[in-house]
Amino acid sequence: MNNKIDDLNWKILYCLQKNARESFANIGRKVGLTPPAVAERVKKLEDLEILTGYHAAVSHSKTGHALRAIITVRAFMGKLKPFLAMVDSLKEVINCYRITGNENIIMEVVFVDQFHLEKFIDKLIQYGETRTHIVLSDVVSRAPIQKG
Numbered sequence: 001m002n003n004k005i006d007d008l009n010w011k012i013l014y015c016l017q018k019n020a021r022e023s024f025a026n027i028g029r030k031v032g033l034t035p036p037a038v039a040e041r042v043k044k045l046e047d048l049e050i051l052t053g054y055h056a057a058v059s060h061s062k063t064g065h066a067l068r069a070i071i072t073v074r075a076f077m078g079k080l081k082p083f084l085a086m087v088d089s090l091k092e093v094i095n096c097y098r099i100t101g102n103e104n105i106i107m108e109v110v111f112v113d114q115f116h117l118e119k120f121i122d123k124l125i126q127y128g129e130t131r132t133h134i135v136l137s138d139v140v141s142r143a144p145i146q147k148g
Contacts, residue, residue, distance in 0.1 A: 004048055008033065010147040012041055013051065017144035020054040057142065060094075065110035067117055068135040072103040075128040080104055083127040092120055104128070108135075 005013070011031040015022055024035040024042070031038070045051040060068050075083055083105065087096050095108040105128075111117045117132070124130050 004044070005050065005147070007147070009041055009045060009050075012038060013045065014144050014146060016042070016051065016054075017142075060110040064112060066113055067111040069109050069111065069117065070133040070135060071107045071109055071121075071124070072099075072131045073105040073107070073124060073128045074102055074130075075104045079127045090120070090123070092116075103131070 015027045024038040028035045028038045092109045093107050097106050
């Protein structure tokens, strides 16, 4: 375990994971520190690369992407490296992970409609066998990482 993450740092990380735009003053009230003390701790967490960024959560459905799916790829022999080289160029991919097991890749993707999904799968089949799972709803999403 990283000894740089004491209980106060965990509380600060929790607050920022729940709302990255929360002010240092509000966080300070919650954890019992002054705003400058919170700012100093946040800076140290950034310097240690424990806190790696701040992100906006965007609704895929409100941006015209009616479908969200999880797609796995089991790459054909010799096709994994070419896939890894090109996957970043696919605008539909919002998360992509290289994984262990029978499949090599798991991706979270968004589409305008089922026709868009079909065209996307047509691009992927040259790299390997795909499995598609349509996401119906979020059960747990963006849950904060917590101590222990």
